[in-house]
Amino acid sequence: xxxxxxxxxxxxxxxxxxxDDEMAKDPNPTVLFSDIDIVTGMQLRDENGSPIGAxxxxxxxxxxxxxxxxxxxxxxxxxSPNSLVESIWILPGIQDTTFMDIDFANEINNINYTxxxxxxxxILNIDINAAQVNLNLQELENGYYRxxxxxENGELKWDNIYINKELTGTDIVNELFEDWx
Numbered sequence: 001x002x003x004x005x006x007x008x009x010x011x012x013x014x015x016x017x018x019x020d021d022e023m024a025k026d027p028n029p030t031v032l033f034s035d036i037d038i039v040t041g042m043q044l045r046d047e048n049g050s051p052i053g054a055x056x057x058x059x060x061x062x063x064x065x066x067x068x069x070x071x072x073x074x075x076x077x078x079x080s081p082n083s084l085v086e087s088i089w090i091l092p093g094i095q096d097t098t099f100m101d102i103d104f105a106n107e108i109n110n111i112n113y114t115x116x117x118x119x120x121x122x123i124l125n126i127d128i129n130a131a132q133v134n135l136n137l138q139e140l141e142n143g144y145y146r147x148x149x150x151x152e153n154g155e156l157k158w159d160n161i162y163i164n165k166e167l168t169g170t171d172i173v174n175e176l177f178e179d180w181x
Contacts, residue, residue, distance in 0.1 A: 036117055039093035039144040039160045040102075041180065044173065045070045049079055052173075055180040057100045060159045061108050067147055071162040071172045074138030076147075083151040085133055090124040093144035093160060097181055113156060118148050137163060 041056025045068035065080040078085055119125065126135070129152070137145070140163055148158045164172050 036113055036121060037091060037094050037146060038096045038099075039146060040096055040099045040104075042070060042144075042160045042162060042176070044176070049077070055176050056095075056097065057102060057104065058160060059099070059102075059104050059108075061111075061157050062159050063157065065149070065151075065157055065159075067159045067161055070159075071164060071176055073165050073168065073172075074136065074140065074163050076135050076137060076161060078133045078135065078147065078149055080131055080149075080151060083153055083155070084129050084131055085149050086127065086129055086152050087150045088124075088126045088128065088133060088135070089118045089122040089148040090135075090137065090140070091118065091121045091146045091148065092123060093146045095144050095179065100181060113148065113158070115150075115156075122148075138165060142166070 038059065039056075041054060041058035043051060043058050043060060043062070044053045044055065045066055046052050047069045049066045049068040064082050065078065065085075067076055067078050069076065078088060123140070124137070126133070142164045143162070145161050145163065146158055147161055148156060150156050162172075162176060164175065167175060
């Protein structure tokens with residue numbers, strides 16, 4: 001009986017150590033990058049909403065919508081040509097360069113934010129019913145933000161923006177390119 005107990009304890013210790021090492025080497029990326037405040041990159045758009053490039057690896061779900069200009073000085077537009085925007089939430093974002101190898105186009109369906117998660121961290125909440133919404137965010141500090149918006153059909157979308165009130169034009173874009181790998 002003592003021999004059996006010794007083998008059982010040894011086996012338990014071995015298995016638990018193996019699992020810890022395995023988890024440390026191969027964390028579940030969906031859990032990590034689904035943190036609501038992480039900004040892994042951004043789609044850059046000019047003042048007309050036209051894409052001008054990207055930095056990092058954007059963890060966004062905009063599909064047919066656009067937030068522009070991005071980066072900007074605090075006045076941004078949210079545009080949805082196919083559906084009205086009903087609600088918008090702005091959350092502070094944290095730049096994270098850990099997830100450069102994740103294919104967000106395939107993984108984005110595994111992320112399900114809830115309205116209560118968003119509202120727990122939002123610093124601005126706007127209820128509106130329009131295809132285009134102009135937001136004055138100039139009172140916010142310079143930095144990264146996550147913009148969540150719900151469309152009239154109930155879909156929740158999100159995008160990442162950067163605000164810097166001191167820089168303009170190419171200076172603000174150049175600053176972003178220096179920040180991202």
